[in-house]
Amino acid sequence: MKQIFSKRVRRVLIAAVLVTIVLSIAAGTLGFRLPDITVQTVLQPLRSGAQALTRQAEGIYSYLFRYEALEEQVKMLEAENAQLREEVRAAAALTREVERLTAALGLKIQREDFVLLDAYIIGWDSGDWSEECTINKGSVAGVQLNQCVVTANGEVVGLVTEVGPNYAVVKTVLDSSLEISATVATSGYNGMVQGGYATGEEGYLRMNYLPSDAVICNHDQVVTAGSTLYPRDLVLGSVVDAGFDETGVAKYAILEPAADFGSLEQIFVLTSYATE
Template sequence: MKDFLRQNGILLVIIALLLTILIGVGTAFMGGNADPLSNVVNTVTSPIRNGIAAAADWAEGVYNYVFRYGQIQEELDSLRAQVAELEDQVREGQEAAKQNERLRELLDLQAKREDFVFESARVTGRSTDNWASTLTISKGTSAGVEAGDCVVTSTGVLVGVVSKVGLNWSTVSTIINTDIEIGGIVTRTYSAGVLEGDFALMGQGRLKLSYLPHSAQLVSGDEVLTSGKGDVYPSGLVVGQVEGVFTDPSGMTRYAVVVPDADLSSLVEVFVIKDFDIQE
């Protein structure tokens, strides 16, 4: 029986299809009422018809996918480009907001110290060794910048002092550099001393307020400003906060370790004080 079906399977299928056609025609002539033989044939051939229909649906789906793939890819590329453009706009908006905030802060500082003449500059470089703490800025003699000018943030926090000047660039010794020496004062107690860089402290991002009087009662968190003593640098520039008070190894003098308020590692824009009035 198996051999018979294997050898004559195609013939049987053809016969079944012909019978289906004949039965369909006969049914049409008989008013749509199928006889028992039609029911048997339809029952046998129904899975075949369903399989053919499913295969046709699958083929149509594959065709639609292939046909639309290129269009979908183009839409994805367009969306990616739009997202990239929006991200650029967001970054530009954030930078503009930061710039506006810095300008507002500078206006506040100018309102407090109308005697200051500022020159804005970009930070273009930083020292790359452990022997110095310096910045390179984008303004020089062509903009009226001179050695000895103080450099501050937009809020008036001291960054350092110009030490070298070129035509369109300058080197700034930051407040923790070892060549810094500026008069300082503690606002709470009016204790005066000398702000100076120290090699050991420079690696920790700190500086000294040296030559403090023995009677000075400083505590952690006391604010330190420039004193303006000697009329070389402006007074009232914020330097930082007292971290602790110590006695010199000689036992003769006391000094405070000061943490700068300026974040020297992340500065982008600074302001050079080109001129100021001496405050009595």
């Protein structure tokens, strides 16, 4: 082995140690991320192209191999659509009633204050514990750090944690390091929602610090409680399980995320909203 680890190889290994230490300190203490921004800016068009190709390939695959399944699905959706139309007609009457009552109570119609910026996901982090994606809009388009990201239906996707000129990195709600103050919509119980990876519930969310006497039901919707980062009433997920935590003095609930991360393509960055 003495011959194999030549002077040059030893120098490279020492350089690797030094580079790791220096870059860790520079990124951790000084926030030096210029190399990251440069490399990711250069890679952004390639990632966008690859993602577009993937979507095209998926489309062709679906057309070729899932045609019968799609036909079945269309029939099912048509039946569902007819039923939904019926329900919409009934709901329209109720909506008018709600509008009248809302106006009577002097409440504001929510979410008119949202300024949304649409973006496409161009890459997913393939690491084990981190759940991040890269989007094709960056600081040039108006994306800033710590902006909330949602789907077209107002379901929370995550938070912008890194911004480059033409890209941004979004940490999704599935990431255990992200904590969101939340409320069970039906009962009003408050708790903290975070990704379930660290506690073994991969792909799910975990709502902690619920009162020990809380009555949690399956399919209860959980929404954001409102904070400086997240506006109120954005859907996080719905309850699929609940129990007492390790301390025995608080309950937790397992949530199925509202956003379908498996098929997510387009997302919306909430660039501005009125804080209460």
